[in-house]
Every structure is written in structure tokens, then in C-alpha cells.
Amino acid sequence: MAAGRRYNVAKKRINLALQGGGAHGAFTWGVLDRLLQEDDIEICGISGTSAGALNGAALKAGMITGGKEGARENLAWLWEQVSGVSDLSMTQWMAPFGVGALSQMMEYSLPHMMTSAVSSMTSPYAYGPLYRNPLTDIVAKFDYDKVCNSVAPHLFICATRVRNGKIKVFAGDEIGPDALMASACLPTVFKAIEIDDPSTGRREAFWDGGYTGNPALFPFFNDDLPDDIVIVNINPLERDGIPTTPQQIQNRINEISFNSSLLRELRAIEFVQRLLDDGTIPKGAMKRVNIHMIADDALMGQLSVATKMTPNPAVIASLKEAGYNAADTFLADHAKDIGKRSSVDLPEMFS
Helix, strand or coil: CCCCCCCCCCEEEEEECCCCCCHHHHHHHHHHHHHCCCCEEEEEEEEEHHHHHHHHHHHHHHHHHHHHHHHHHHHHHHHCCCCCCCCCCHHHHHHCCCCHHHHHHCCCCHHHHHHHHHHHCCCCHHHHHHHCCCHHHHHHCHHHHHHHHCCEEEEEEEEEECCCCCCCEEEEEHHCHHHHHHCCCCCCCCCCCCCCCCCCEEEEEEEHHHCCCCCHHHHCCCCCCCEEEEECCCCCCCCCCCCHHHHHHHHHHHHHHHHHHHHHHHHHHHHHHHHHHHHCCCCCCCCCCCEEEEHHHHHCCCHHHHHHHCCCCHHHHHHHHHHHHHHHHHHHHHHHCCCCCCCCCCCCCCC
């Protein structure tokens, strides 16, 4: 891993937008681990979906307990739970295979192909008493007195209402084990999570938040939160090759679907910024936000849905290191932009 750097600049206040992507959320773990080593960065708000929701909850609970070091320790604990390995460094003997090769081996392994075939033909409701959501034991171990605490960073968890297809953002006391599982509820794999929703006055069923907000950016538009949003993107925005196998096609469909809500919000932000720039909207009438992104599309392009659904310890360790290095590069290149300007060229993104 690259050595941590320190920057002699004023405190940089940011919001974190953490995408979902199953076990690929280990990349986000690495990003957060690097950002938490910066004394000059203050994390004020977190919006997370699926794995991003788990990362956000772990970060907040750990930070309230023990500051930034407590957050780093709690994130490491989370991914030990996900991987089932107490020391991820012990998996590095597999590193010579390369994460891309490991992903391909997993994608075409008999167990994964059998699981994929069953999930495409069978509803999770068909398992009866044999059904169990594997996240149940993990989310039950979070300290929700700290996760739901009103002290910053403010946490927002995204899920999708099954009934009307609208986004639900859980915050404050609304966040609990069910909200975290709802945010990560892929409907072909897990039963919908049912929660009493005060905003609709009825018991609602929820699916993965990635369909409507991966993650939602609009909670950051509140005046008490900073202008800078750092998006940790783990679903590739671009893939050069054309998907040809059933697995590749379905994987790319999911990536496009789970990026679409984020791209819509970014397009709206770019539109508002143009209106502010040309004076159509008076300055101060709407919030101007600065957008930053930490990603590694080249790495994620090597991975398949198999590495999202199966938390292989060696892949998790490699993703964590890649996220750490991506965040280190971002800080070297764009730390100076935080609080001043976007480091993402939004018009270029949509051209």
C-alpha cells in the first residue's frame, strides 16, 4: 500500500456517497481507510446503499466510539465478518493469480454456475423454512445507539419501496438492522424486507436501494452539510468490451441499472450549475455542490458478478488495497480542489 501523506491545508469538510456492489464494497473500505488517515479531512455526511450502507454504518459507529482510528478498526471488523477471515493478510498467497483471474475462476466454477441457475428459476420465497438472509447475523452486531446518534457524520441509508418504486432514505432513529438489510436486498436472492414506514403510514416492502439511489445525493443539499461530495464508485461507468456470455450480459445490465440513478442526479446537478453560471438562477437561490469521484474502472472491469456475490477473502484483500491506492492518488491530485471546485468534469461525463 502507498504510504499515507499529510497536507498542510485548512480543514476540508466533505460528504461521502458510497455505492453498493456486494463484496466489491471492500474497495470502498480501502478508500475510507485512506481518507480516515487524513487529519485535515472532516467527514460530515454519508449516504450509502447496500455495501455502502454497511460501510457507512461501520464508519459512523466506530468514529463515535474511538474517532478516526475507531472508524478504521470498525471497518476492518465489518469486512472480517463479511469474509469470514480474521486476518485478511493471510490470503495474500493467492495474490499471484491476480484478481481478474480469480474472478474468472469463480465465475465459471460449478458452485457459482449452479447457484446462478437456481436463482434465475427459483424465487427466494420458495425455500420456506430453509431460507436465511446471511446479512442477519452481521447487521445484528452493529451498535445502533451509535449508528443512529445525532452527532456527525450524518448517515443516510437508501432503499427502494417495492409497492411504488420510489426511493426511501432512512436517517436517524429509522436506521436499524432491517434498514441495512433492505438497502442490500437483491430481489432475486433475498426476500423483501418489510418495515413500518411512517412517511406512508403503512408497512412497506423494500428492495435494494441501488435501483433508485446508488447512492442518493439529494440528502447532501441541506445547508448544514458541506458543498463537496466525494463519490466512491464501484460499478464501472464504462466497459470497452461487448458482453457476450449470459453472465456478462446480466452483469452489465445490473451495472447500467445501478448507475442510472446516480447519473440522473449528476445530470441534474450539472444543469443547476449551468443555470447558476449564466445567471438564470440567482446566486444563493440553490446550493452549488462540488463533485469528486474515486474509482478504478480498469480493475472493476476485470471483475464479474461472482466476486460481488461470493466474498472471497483474497479478492476482498486485493480490493481493499486498490481502494486505498485510489484514494491516495485522489488526494495527491485533487485534495487542493476540495472546498473550491469540482474535480469531475460533469459536462464531459455527459457528452
